[in-house]
Amino acid sequence: MPINDFKTRILIEKGWSDDIKYCVITPEGKKYLLRISKIEQKECKKVEFEMMQHVEELGVPMCKPIEFGTCDEGVYFLQSWIEGEDFGEILTTLTNKEQYLYGIEAGKILKHIHTIPAPDTQEEWKVRFNRKILRKIQMYKDCPIKYENGQSFIDYINENRYLLKNRSQCYQHGDYHVGNMMIDYEGKLQIIDFDRYDFGDPWEEFNRIVWCAQQSPLFASGMVNRYFDGDVPMDFWRLLALYISSNTLSSLPWAIQFGQSEIDIMIKQAQDVLEWYNNMKDPVPSWYKGSIK
Incomplete structure (x- = not known):
């Protein structure tokens, strides 16, 4: 899912993370959480993504890991959006x-x-x-x-x-x-x-x-x-x-x-x-x- 395909990108300013976070919306209206980190964090973010996959396999209710990759801004990490x-x-x-x-x-x-x-x-x-x-x-x-x-x-x-x-x-x-x-x-x-x-x-x-x-x-x-x-x-x-x-x-x-x-x-x-x-x-x-x- 190319991150440039999202129709809307809304910055999320809550939290203490160094990641830049967005609520992104597809042309069909589906929401996701997009986290972007510095490219030098690629390896540790990859491990973070894989560990979250293990947690999801346990059935933990959570923001689910969907996609990991690199983009012009660094390393991106796409997760499910929780309405609540x-x-x-x-x-x-x-x-x-x-x-x-x-x-x-x-x-x-x-x-x-x-x-x-x-x-x-x-x-x-x-x-x-x-x-x-x-x-x-x-x-x-x-x-x-x-x-x-x-x-x-x-x-x-x-x-x-x-x-x-x-x-x-x-x-x-x-x-x-x-x-x-x-x-x-x-x-x-x-x-x-x-x-x-x-x-x-x-x-x-x-x-x-x-x-x-x-x-x-x-x-x-x-x-x-x-x-x-x-x-x-x-x-x-x-x-x-x-x-x-x-x-x-x-x-x-x-x-x-x-x-x-x-x-x-x-x-x-x-x-x-x-x-x-x-x-x-x-x-x-x-x-x-x-x-x-």
Whole structure:
């Protein structure tokens, strides 16, 4: 399907991706999502496309990969168009039961995604993530702005990094939270934006759950409960607190380049995290509601 054949091309400005995104429409009125990347990203984008094909084969509700190729503007990636609403924008308008049930669905989908194994050549997780931890701690130390009680994150990481040993690895969506979900017009949850995919500890994938819990503790609780079929191991909570601590440390230096509004968002998120975890003394966050009938 030559991309020049599309009758209409509408720029999409939402999201943090470096890709240029368009809603494109054929002369017959059919819509697609078109993502264009720099030509030097051809090989990694090809792997991204192939991995999305594997995810689609599992029956995951998602923006489906249709075509990959090169064009005058770089590398293009054609996907199906989802008619619906951004899930993050409607989540809090739903009933408590609906929020929890959508969380259940999100946990079920994530468990399917994590059945795709990591390559045999993948570096040992403990080695790789400890290197990431050191980098993020240094980023925070070099940052001109600090969180109130930010040392609690560093202390928790150093006390619990032994948990990284012997962790299995799998394919990860890479940015799994309410901001990368949609509700189609039939009310079905759809997963979008797989461009930050990675391979790693499946439990690390929950590090973005802070965005879910801030909006809906019920949704976040449902997601965890379904993923573990109602039997959440304590080591999961301990490791999740480590992953969230690591993420939170690097969020502040990342936000500086985007200005005060992003800095304020990350400071507020760090305050929420410290409150949920009682200054990183309690591994089970206060937003977690347990099993709900």
